[in-house]
Amino acid sequence: MNRVFNFSAGPSMLPLPVLQRAADELVCYGDSGMSVMEMSHRSPVYEAIISDAEKLLRKLMNVPENYKILFLQGGASTQFAAVPLNLLHNKADYIVSGQFSGKAFKEAEKYGDVKIAATSKEDNFTYVPKTTRESFRPDADYVHICFNNTIYGTKFPYIPDTGDIPLVADMSSCIISEPVDVSKFGLIYAGAQKNMAPAGLTVVIVREDLMGNSRPETPTMLDYKTMADNDSMYNTPPCYCIYMAKLVYEWILSLGGLEAMKELNLKKSALLYDYLDNQDYYIAPVQKESRSMMNVTFVTGDADLDKKFAKDADAAGLKNLKGHRSVGGMRASIYNAMPYEGVEALVAFMKKFAAENPKK
Amino acid sequence: MNRVFNFSAGPSMLPLPVLQRAADELVCYGDSGMSVMEMSHRSPVYEAIISDAEKLLRKLMNVPENYKILFLQGGASTQFAAVPLNLLHNKADYIVSGQFSGKAFKEAEKYGDVKIAATSKEDNFTYVPKTTRESFRPDADYVHICFNNTIYGTKFPYIPDTGDIPLVADMSSCIISEPVDVSKFGLIYAGAQKNMAPAGLTVVIVREDLMGNSRPETPTMLDYKTMADNDSMYNTPPCYCIYMAKLVYEWILSLGGLEAMKELNLKKSALLYDYLDNQDYYIAPVQKESRSMMNVTFVTGDADLDKKFAKDADAAGLKNLKGHRSVGGMRASIYNAMPYEGVEALVAFMKKFAAENPKK
Numbered sequence: 001m002n003r004v005f006n007f008s009a010g011p012s013m014l015p016l017p018v019l020q021r022a023a024d025e026l027v028c029y030g031d032s033g034m035s036v037m038e039m040s041h042r043s044p045v046y047e048a049i050i051s052d053a054e055k056l057l058r059k060l061m062n063v064p065e066n067y068k069i070l071f072l073q074g075g076a077s078t079q080f081a082a083v084p085l086n087l088l089h090n091k092a093d094y095i096v097s098g099q100f101s102g103k104a105f106k107e108a109e110k111y112g113d114v115k116i117a118a119t120s121k122e123d124n125f126t127y128v129p130k131t132t133r134e135s136f137r138p139d140a141d142y143v144h145i146c147f148n149n150t151i152y153g154t155k156f157p158y159i160p161d162t163g164d165i166p167l168v169a170d171m172s173s174c175i176i177s178e179p180v181d182v183s184k185f186g187l188i189y190a191g192a193q194k195n196m197a198p199a200g201l202t203v204v205i206v207r208e209d210l211m212g213n214s215r216p217e218t219p220t221m222l223d224y225k226t227m228a229d230n231d232s233m234y235n236t237p238p239c240y241c242i243y244m245a246k247l248v249y250e251w252i253l254s255l256g257g258l259e260a261m262k263e264l265n266l267k268k269s270a271l272l273y274d275y276l277d278n279q280d281y282y283i284a285p286v287q288k289e290s291r292s293m294m295n296v297t298f299v300t301g302d303a304d305l306d307k308k309f310a311k312d313a314d315a316a317g318l319k320n321l322k323g324h325r326s327v328g329g330m331r332a333s334i335y336n337a338m339p340y341e342g343v344e345a346l347v348a349f350m351k352k353f354a355a356e357n358p359k360k
Numbered sequence: 361m362n363r364v365f366n367f368s369a370g371p372s373m374l375p376l377p378v379l380q381r382a383a384d385e386l387v388c389y390g391d392s393g394m395s396v397m398e399m400s401h402r403s404p405v406y407e408a409i410i411s412d413a414e415k416l417l418r419k420l421m422n423v424p425e426n427y428k429i430l431f432l433q434g435g436a437s438t439q440f441a442a443v444p445l446n447l448l449h450n451k452a453d454y455i456v457s458g459q460f461s462g463k464a465f466k467e468a469e470k471y472g473d474v475k476i477a478a479t480s481k482e483d484n485f486t487y488v489p490k491t492t493r494e495s496f497r498p499d500a501d502y503v504h505i506c507f508n509n510t511i512y513g514t515k516f517p518y519i520p521d522t523g524d525i526p527l528v529a530d531m532s533s534c535i536i537s538e539p540v541d542v543s544k545f546g547l548i549y550a551g552a553q554k555n556m557a558p559a560g561l562t563v564v565i566v567r568e569d570l571m572g573n574s575r576p577e578t579p580t581m582l583d584y585k586t587m588a589d590n591d592s593m594y595n596t597p598p599c600y601c602i603y604m605a606k607l608v609y610e611w612i613l614s615l616g617g618l619e620a621m622k623e624l625n626l627k628k629s630a631l632l633y634d635y636l637d638n639q640d641y642y643i644a645p646v647q648k649e650s651r652s653m654m655n656v657t658f659v660t661g662d663a664d665l666d667k668k669f670a671k672d673a674d675a676a677g678l679k680n681l682k683g684h685r686s687v688g689g690m691r692a693s694i695y696n697a698m699p700y701e702g703v704e705a706l707v708a709f710m711k712k713f714a715a716e717n718p719k720k
Contacts, residue, residue: 081579
């Protein structure tokens with residue numbers, strides 16, 4: 001069976017060499033006599049895996065020493081609660097630039113005084129709102145953003161200046177796609193299933209001084225300090241996902257790290273955006289400055305044609321191009337593991353489809 | 361590389377045919393052109409997997425129609441909070457028969473008036489305390505038990521009579537090891553990494569009338585109703601673990617279901633307990649009536665010998681026999697996937713070790 005080009009927004013493509021290696025050692029890992037899936041998380045052989053995963057991600061993202069890396073469960077949606085449970089004591093400000101940051105805001109409302117500092121909702125989230133330090137309440141406990149908006153295909157073109165207020169960022173759909181200055185953030189979290197590993201792992205990178213002051217109602221499992229003090233092993237972690245993440249980190253390092261990854265991702269997204277900018281069949285709704293390198297959205301302007309596009313593309317081996325159910329149209333998610341050839345194939349298909357399906 | 365016999369308490373052995381099938385289809389699942397790890401959780405091909413997993417578990421455990429099966433994340437430790445967050449409004453009673461039920465009790469203390477109805481703590485948890493309906497406060501919202509105590513090697517020899525009070529059971533280390541009357545419980549939860557799947561999946565089986573009344577501070581992701589209303593897909597579920605669980609359920613059904621599994625598990629545990637009962641080198645600390653079929657604990661009575669036992673056994677390909685760090689001694693976890701031959705090999709080793717290492 002040939003592998004397809006899978007443009008799913010997440011879970012999404014994993015690097016083929018990583019999958020092949022995982023398949024090769026699935027039944028027996030090294031000389032352990034067992035699968036990674038069967039290992040006691042407290043065995044030396046598994047402890048080496050999780051410890052390597054942590055070190056590799058720290059190296060890859062150049063994570064400063066005063067930040068802890070946590071391997072957790074529950075997805076970004078669980079972090080929508082964990083962030084306020086750990087950090088919200090007085091008030092917090094949210095930039096709402098898409099559906100997920102809206103959900104994060106709504107969840108935080110359960111725990112205190114939260115405010116929308118800026119939003120692009122009235123313009124259908126087609127851009128990321130600009131902010132200055134004055135956009136935020138000076139006594140806010142933190143400012144929350146979603147750095148890349150998977151559904152709308154936008155990304156922050158800037159890191160908000162929040163002064164001394166810790167900046168918290170959901171990076172689920174852009175983490176390890178390019179270098180980012182971790183020291184500009186108080187906390188970064190990401191569901192792994194877009195750019196890092198199979199679904200079931202959530203990575204949290206948190207500055208040490210922000211831990212240890214959780215709200216009394218915080219479930220132990222959502223308390224960053226507990227997880228940090230136990231090196232993510234307070235209970236059994238999602239062992240196999242962490243192993244897969246380790247293989248992905250190794251793969252990226254073997255290609256040259258995040259600088260090389262950014263170059264490849266820029267090349268892929270430029271191919272697609274350049275085509276979109278030089279034709280008039282498809283419309284790219286996102287403002288240029290806010291365009292995501294990971295999720296590229298476009299529409300034909302005709303809902304029936306959009307539907308036909310996704311169906312025909314699927315038949316041509318270009319999978320999951322249908323836009324999110326809440327916005328329609330098309331979305332090509334081109335994360336790290338999507339090869340350049342996949343985007344070439346997509347652009348060729350788009351040209352063919354436009355030629356063969358004239359608009360009425 | 362030969363596979364070893366892995367007596368780990370969890371994560372633990374998975375059936376070899378399941379691992380082999382997973383390896384075979386890891387890179388490409390059927391004619392999907394992609395790995396299960398890469399599938400959009402909302403794609404028809406993945407929806408068939410999660411839906412089949414649900415149906416198979418329902419069949420396997422004979423789950424009544426008025427119970428929902430949820431595929432969640434976070435392990436039993438997250439359920440220690442989720443249970444009171446969803447069910448505790450007035451008071452709740454806990455039977456503390458081991459370390460995990462103790463942790464569950466402690467977590468629930470954050471949310472209301474909880475009481476230990478019975479405990480065997482003073483006897484080092486070497487048995488499961490007896491209870492009657494009068495052991496519980498009549499206005500309790502629920503009674504919580506841990507049905508099988510992994511660390512101590514005990515299991516409830518009876519289902520507590522709680523009258524109309526919903527009985528909540530942590531079945532992490534005994535789920536699908538034998539038939540159980542689900543209708544006797546209000547809620548059953550289990551981390552999957554002992555008997556069902558790789559770590560990272562938590563199964564919750566909950567009676568419908570117990571949902572929809574969570575406490576206001578409940579994180580959305582811990583609200584059973586939210587997860588039930590979205591068929592465990594409120595956010596991205598731990599897709600690959602669910603796929604592995606499905607393969608395990610199919611494997612059990614192919615062997616004859618839970619009746620057949622119980623027969624095999626009884627045979628395995630009897631081999632070990634019969635040996636223990638008919639020699640005087642090893643001591644089995646658990647009272648006979650409370651013995652677990654899944655986790656068998658024993659000691660030599662000499663900490664140095666215990667240490668040597670685990671080390672020599674490891675060298676002989678019998679892995680992870682060291683007891684839990686909090687109790688010492690030895691523990692053989694012999695879940696569904698442990699073959700009878702593994703227990704035979706263990707008993708042979710125990711005899712040899714006893715002969716070669718006389719006590720001082």
